[in-house]
Amino acid sequence: MIFLPNTRNLFSLISTIVLLTGCSITQPTNDKNENMQNSNTLEANDPSIEVIFSQLDSTLLLGGVLQLNASFENKGEHDVYLVIGINRAALRPDYYSFQATFGDQILIDPYADVNESGGIVGTVKIPAGEKYEQLLIVNEFLSLEDLRVDSSVDEIQLSIHYSKKIIFGSTDQEALFSSKSSVVEGTLQCTLVNDPDKLNQELDSLFTIVSEEENHSEEYEQSVKHFFSLRSNLKEAHLKQLLEHSNPMVKSRAEHTLSQLDSENE
């Protein structure tokens, strides 16, 4: 396996269902109230894997971090090995792609033009009846900072289309080297709240954590990922302070983000 953040409490939202040929479809699971989620069931004989994409946080801030939870539940009778990967070029999980639309705006992959150099690949074993969950920072896949919204609106509905290539096998080696795969797709509708004050608090809070020295915990690295995923929504003053940070990863990301801001302002 690869070291990735894992399970979270889920708040789910509705979405439509799309699934590619070769897989069957289950209807979305609707919670009692407005919380709903998007589910696909992949049935390639056995194994049968139910894939659920759902919104992680109850409130999503316009301009803030948008996280989804991808859940893979083994509905079959045998263990399943699922291939997961980390992409070096974009420092994000492999085999996912997203596209988002708001009105006539289409948000694109900020790393679409990056030259791929591969990454680390591993497998996760999902025993029968159990699930594996993967946390996704959508900002790492979509230029959410490019959303242009009338400042007077209280909230917007963002349509996020996801696509996930699922590579699996009945053993670790089969999953890695025989590359049986299928693709699930779907669309989530997310409500983003326009609250600049709260976003400001979130930015300051993240900056406080990222500014910590000598913190090498997984939680710290996750905060760093959250912080820098906001890209041009970050405060220049924060980034300049981080240029002196002792952690080379933080320092280099601050340098890179500042240079990106400079090039956008030219």
Next chain:
Amino acid sequence: DQNLTVNNVPTKLNAFNGQAATPAGPYGALNALGWRLSDPSPVDGRPVGETITAGGRDDFGFTPGINFPTGPNAAPITGLSAPANAWNDNLWTSSGAAAGPAGDANMINVNRYVGTGVPQLPRVWVLRQGFHWRSWTGAWSNEFDNGIHRRSLRRDAAQPSGFGFRTEHRFPLAKSPVWNEPYVGPPLINLTGMTVNPLAPLADEGLAADGVATANVNIATTVPGRLVNWSVARGTPAFTAGAAAAPVANAATLTAGLSPRRYRLSVADTVFAHRNNSTSFTLQRVRLRRMLSPTPVVPTGTNVATVNLEAKPGGRVINWSVDAAAAAAGVTVAPVANPVNVINRSATVTRPAAFTGRVTVTASDSILATSTNSTRIRFR
């Protein structure tokens, strides 16, 4: 006695335990890594992080863009680490677009590297990969081993296209099997078989050096749909239509100059100018030759004589005349209708029945009036 558990750590990469095509698609291999350990206990889930930095050669210019949010990572991070017992390295190099502007911009494009004046194949990208293990307290070790990823675009006679992409993973104690794949990028542009065909006038023996004749110039290609630029190395012939950023399938129009000699015509892809072709062709001198009558002495009772002429290179319009005295006596000359493209031209000379004597018949080119010839006929 109490058992003391020793958690071993990797000390060297010493094996490649499996290989397959990268799941992401060409190019690249997925290599399963094996480790020499500090202690004889089995390899466990000890986190091993990598560093990826410049490896000394970057012919594609990719190195600065790896790990894009940070640049090459000189220090290991959790986000790019895996357990020692499950370290599978995905040496993926995206093949990129195979056509269109994105294909042209693709650095893994053989058209960049085949031809005169450009860097030649193989083109190589090397990344240095270092490994660190992580203690259970979270600190990273010093680098315990390093090697390289070597990814190269090269000629490969075993591939249908003649090109291939090779991925290699080399460490001091182990080397992965070489992973060769067919090149799947933009096909090599080959421009061949240039033809120059007279257009106006049609002419069997080539384009006339008369300053106005035109020809269609065509080229065959292995990649339809691209744009090309046409040019003449020097001299008075000139491309007058379809020469700049023109679809390769279309003919370019060449207009003749006035100097009959050899010229060099060139055609080049608009993006990859070194993917080109040139050929020499001769602008033909306008020549009126072998002007003869089959009956230079016309017997009494015959009033009409034929005059033949070779007007090279074909397609010429001839102005015919007889000398002034003959004309004054009523002798006339009239062209015979010949196919426009051929070099043969004829005219009939007609005398009044009472006329006897010599007639000088002259032919001159309708465009190049200095190109003339003449012959004499005697009417008895």
